[in-house]
Amino acid sequence: MRLPATLALCVLGTAAAAQDRPQLVVYAYDSFPTEWGPGPVIEAAFEEECGCDLRIVAAGDGAALLSRLQLEGPSTEADVILGLDTSLVAAARETGLFAPHGLSPEMDLLPVAWDDPDFVPFDWGYFAFVADEGTEAPASFEVLAASDLSIVIQDPRSSTPGLGLLLWVEAAYGERAGEIWEGLADNIVTVTPGWTEAYNLFLEGEADAVLSYTTSPSYHLLGEGDGTKVAWTFDEGHYMQVEVAGIVAGTDQPDLAAEFLAFLTQDAAQAAIPETNWMFPVATPEGGLPEGFAEPLPQDRALLLPPDEAQAARGPALDTWRTALSR
Amino acid sequence: MNAAVPPRARRGPPRCPGAVAAACVSALVLLPLGAVALRAGGPASGGAGAALAPADWAAIRFTLWQAALSATLSIALAVPVARALARRRFPGRAAVVTLMGAPFVLPVIVAVLGLLAVFGRGGLLNDALGALGLPRVSIYGWPGVVLAHVFFNLPLATRILLQGWQAIPAERFRLAASLNAPVGRLLEIPMLRAAAPGAWLLIFLLCLTSFAVALTLGGGPRATTVELAIYQALRFDFAPGRAALLAAVQVALCLAAVTASRAVAIPSAWGAGTGRVVERWDARGRAARIRDAAWIALAAGFLLLPLGMVAARGLPGLADMPGSVWAAAGRSVAVALASTALALAAALALALRGGRAAALAGALPLAVSALVLGTGLFLIVRPFVSPLDVALPVTVIVNALLSLPFAAGLLAPAVAQVEAGHGRLADSLGLTGWRRLRILLLPGLRAPLGFAAGLATALSMGDLGVIALFAGEAQETLPLAMYRLMGAYRMEAAAGAGLLLVALSLGLFWLFDRGGRHARA
Numbered sequence: 001m002r003l004p005a006t007l008a009l010c011v012l013g014t015a016a017a018a019q020d021r022p023q024l025v026v027y028a029y030d031s032f033p034t035e036w037g038p039g040p041v042i043e044a045a046f047e048e049e050c051g052c053d054l055r056i057v058a059a060g061d062g063a064a065l066l067s068r069l070q071l072e073g074p075s076t077e078a079d080v081i082l083g084l085d086t087s088l089v090a091a092a093r094e095t096g097l098f099a100p101h102g103l104s105p106e107m108d109l110l111p112v113a114w115d116d117p118d119f120v121p122f123d124w125g126y127f128a129f130v131a132d133e134g135t136e137a138p139a140s141f142e143v144l145a146a147s148d149l150s151i152v153i154q155d156p157r158s159s160t161p162g163l164g165l166l167l168w169v170e171a172a173y174g175e176r177a178g179e180i181w182e183g184l185a186d187n188i189v190t191v192t193p194g195w196t197e198a199y200n201l202f203l204e205g206e207a208d209a210v211l212s213y214t215t216s217p218s219y220h221l222l223g224e225g226d227g228t229k230v231a232w233t234f235d236e237g238h239y240m241q242v243e244v245a246g247i248v249a250g251t252d253q254p255d256l257a258a259e260f261l262a263f264l265t266q267d268a269a270q271a272a273i274p275e276t277n278w279m280f281p282v283a284t285p286e287g288g289l290p291e292g293f294a295e296p297l298p299q300d301r302a303l304l305l306p307p308d309e310a311q312a313a314r315g316p317a318l319d320t321w322r323t324a325l326s327r
Numbered sequence: 328m329n330a331a332v333p334p335r336a337r338r339g340p341p342r343c344p345g346a347v348a349a350a351c352v353s354a355l356v357l358l359p360l361g362a363v364a365l366r367a368g369g370p371a372s373g374g375a376g377a378a379l380a381p382a383d384w385a386a387i388r389f390t391l392w393q394a395a396l397s398a399t400l401s402i403a404l405a406v407p408v409a410r411a412l413a414r415r416r417f418p419g420r421a422a423v424v425t426l427m428g429a430p431f432v433l434p435v436i437v438a439v440l441g442l443l444a445v446f447g448r449g450g451l452l453n454d455a456l457g458a459l460g461l462p463r464v465s466i467y468g469w470p471g472v473v474l475a476h477v478f479f480n481l482p483l484a485t486r487i488l489l490q491g492w493q494a495i496p497a498e499r500f501r502l503a504a505s506l507n508a509p510v511g512r513l514l515e516i517p518m519l520r521a522a523a524p525g526a527w528l529l530i531f532l533l534c535l536t537s538f539a540v541a542l543t544l545g546g547g548p549r550a551t552t553v554e555l556a557i558y559q560a561l562r563f564d565f566a567p568g569r570a571a572l573l574a575a576v577q578v579a580l581c582l583a584a585v586t587a588s589r590a591v592a593i594p595s596a597w598g599a600g601t602g603r604v605v606e607r608w609d610a611r612g613r614a615a616r617i618r619d620a621a622w623i624a625l626a627a628g629f630l631l632l633p634l635g636m637v638a639a640r641g642l643p644g645l646a647d648m649p650g651s652v653w654a655a656a657g658r659s660v661a662v663a664l665a666s667t668a669l670a671l672a673a674a675l676a677l678a679l680r681g682g683r684a685a686a687l688a689g690a691l692p693l694a695v696s697a698l699v700l701g702t703g704l705f706l707i708v709r710p711f712v713s714p715l716d717v718a719l720p721v722t723v724i725v726n727a728l729l730s731l732p733f734a735a736g737l738l739a740p741a742v743a744q745v746e747a748g749h750g751r752l753a754d755s756l757g758l759t760g761w762r763r764l765r766i767l768l769l770p771g772l773r774a775p776l777g778f779a780a781g782l783a784t785a786l787s788m789g790d791l792g793v794i795a796l797f798a799g800e801a802q803e804t805l806p807l808a809m810y811r812l813m814g815a816y817r818m819e820a821a822a823g824a825g826l827l828l829v830a831l832s833l834g835l836f837w838l839f840d841r842g843g844r845h846a847r848a
Contacts, residue, residue, distance in 0.1 A: 030810075030811055030814060031811055031814045031815045034811055034815060035651060036649070036815055037815060058803075058811075060562075060796070062562075063562050063563045064562045066565070067563070070565045071565075071567075071705065071706065072709065077713065150448075155542060155548075155555070157559040157563060158542075158555060158559055158562065158563065163563075185547075188546075189448070189465075189467055189546070190467045190471075190543060190544065190546045190547065191542065191545075191546070191547045191548065192542060193538065193539050193542045193543065193558070196436070196810060196813045196814050197439070199813075199818075200813065201443065203818055204440060204447065205447070205448065205449030206443055206447050206448050206449060207448075216816070219816045220816075223816065278816065321548070325547045326547070326548050326549050
């Protein structure tokens with residue numbers, strides 16, 4: 001019976017390793033710890049520094065990460081949650097499950113001021129419609145709404161990019177959001193449950209453009225050598241997605257957790273972000289952004305509602321959206 | 328159920344394991360629901376008493392309407408196709424029957440992409456229409472939802488009805504032919520009344536909890552299903568009470584549907600036959616032959632074209648797949664085989680017991696949102712073990728639960744038929760318990776057992792299920808690995824993984840199904 005013996009060895013092995021070094025458990029969204037994501041690079045670099053065992057657990061995507069933590073409550077194994085986005089920060093704070101980080105990291109590339117006591121940003125991006133370069137590019141939501149262009153978007157009730165688009169229209173148009181959605185209704189081919197379905201539909205030619213990020217074309221260029229995808233730039237500005245990490249209040253490793261958060265904003269981690277997570281780092285890597293990577297837009301194009309406003313706007317904006325698209 | 332039910336408990340097939348299975352299944356379905364309901368009251372939760380909003384009622388109406396339409400269309404189309412397959416012999420028939428089962432086992436996103444490659448805005452159909460100078464068509468909206476559901480479920484309906492046709496003893500057809508009696512009214516319609524309501528119910532329930540199909544092809548918030556509301560409540564709002572309430576609505580709808588379909592269904596009561604290949608004297612005309620050929624060609628084209636597109640998209644990606652995909656494939660096969668064994672054992676026990684409670688227990692798992700089931704199990708196991716450590720065992724159990732309705736739906740009528748034919752002889756010989764199972768029942772059940780095993784294995788392979796909720800490092804299954812590749816822009820590699828998944832599912836399905844059918848002949 002070789003299998004049980006091997007299993008026993010494995011269990012003993014990990015147990016021994018865990019006894020030697022303190023363990024830090026990080027819950028991250030699904031694509032973070034994959035072999036092509038930022039996880040492996042960050043894990044190796046941090047473990048070299050901290051003399052600890054860093055365990056990054058894939059705990060669902062987008063909003064699921066927060067509900068996983070809420071499901072587990074104060075008894076969670078997690079020491080750090082990594083990958084919440086700004087539209088969820090207020091809800092996350094309300095759970096009372098997070099502790100202040102006490103850090104003031106250098107973030108020269110992030111276009112907005114950041115002084116949140118509980119959450120530290122580690123990367124960010126602009127939402128944008130991504131299309132083929134041959135397609136005529138509208139310069140605003142209004143031009144898009146008036147055109148025959150077709151788009152595929154994500155549902156704000158099940159997807160964080162979908163929610164981002166909702167807040168984008170809200171931040172750019174406020175009272176006029178309903179009117180914009182009504183105008184867009186005949187451009188929308190379909191609304192998918194998540195980013196994956198929408199992006200696939202776009203790549204299969206089902207729509208002229210898809211809601212994604214300004215950095216998506218960078219993947220096609222640098223990852224596949226395909227320079228034909230572009231992101232449309234809108235005059236009203238672009239809503240941001242800022243991805244943050246926070247320390248779980250009940251952690252038994254508060255110092256190690258804070259050390260990890262600080263490490264996330266330092267060069268070893270930040271330099272890995274662009275070409276593994278396909279987002280902008282918060283601090284400019286030592287060698288600059290990779291050659292050919294998207295450039296951040298001018299600072300005055302950045303739209304972002306503060307966490308409390310974003311949370312307050314969500315319910316009414318969702319009703320507006322549903323009403324406009326159900327006509 | 329019919330005259331063959333033995334008057335005394337000591338006679339007939341063993342019934343005790345069925346009671347145990349029914350209790351286990353009910354507990355496994357209802358306890359997680361309860362656990363989710365009880366979890367309400369946490370921070371930012373909408374308490375257990377949260378009422379249904381107008382939007383929820385709209386979602387319930389749409390859910391019921393699209394499920395009923397999808398199920399009805401699937402059955403209506405399956406009748407001529409199954410009839411044609413039942414009475415025609417042609418080279419490659421076995422391959423067509425197997426391949427036609429494929430859509431049913433595809434992961435949703437793979438199937439949707441395959442469908443769109445044919446029926447989408449940039450698909451083959453629109454290219455052909457464009458070339459002919461005809462206007463293009465768009466399937467988004469309810470037509471897309473129903474099209475996809477029929478694509479998924481027509482194969483299932485066809486196979487169940489085909490099974491029904493093949494269960495009509497050849498002697499009956501011969502007798503009908505020699506008397507020049509109407510085969511349709513005397514043999515086929517009674518068979519359909521026995522088999523179709525069950526098949527309709529299965530498909531209706533499947534479409535009831537549809538989420539990704541309805542949303543992706545539905546075109547917008549008009550096509551909102553109850554399952555989306557559950558997803559939103561659990562994932563976005565963290566309102567377990569609301570999720571549990573909505574899940575209870577689904578269960579109530581399921582119970583109502585099961586009761587209604589049992590009222591409509593009339594159990595078949597064919598006498599025993601010798602199980603020979605049926606020769607049909609009523610299908611000799613040229614017109615009938617052409618009609619049958621057209622139905623088979625139409626169904627095969629509808630089902631196989633998108634499948635071919637999936638294969639064409641996947642081939643270039645095969646070389647692109649990271650090594651972890653192969654490990655995930657191995658894990659998926661192991662999970663699928665284990666859950667199949669569980670599902671078949673439970674389904675057989677339920678089928679031997681028979682009756683209303685067993686039928687309910689057999690259908691119940693279909694009615695419960697997989698997300699609620701997974702979340703509830705997560706809450707139940709967490710006080711005792713780390714969910715990460717039991718990700719694969721929990722996946723085995725949940726996959727077994729989810730394939731149970733199909734296995735139970737196939738085995739229950741088959742057991743009833745064997746018992747109707749030979750039960751009294753077995754009783755008079757004092758054949759009870761395990762010996763009755765081994766000597767009388769199992770040999771007569773090989774075909775449905777093989778088919779049920781094939782379905783269960785393939786379903787388990789393709790199901791994303793609860794693994795996404797539990798999986799930690801190095802525990803991902805093949806569908807999860809595929810979704811994660813897509814989530815990181817790696818669509819080519821994901822298409823490769825999708826093809827691998829289809830090939831493995833179909834391979835296992837074919838092995839089991841063929842095993843069952845060959846044993847029969």
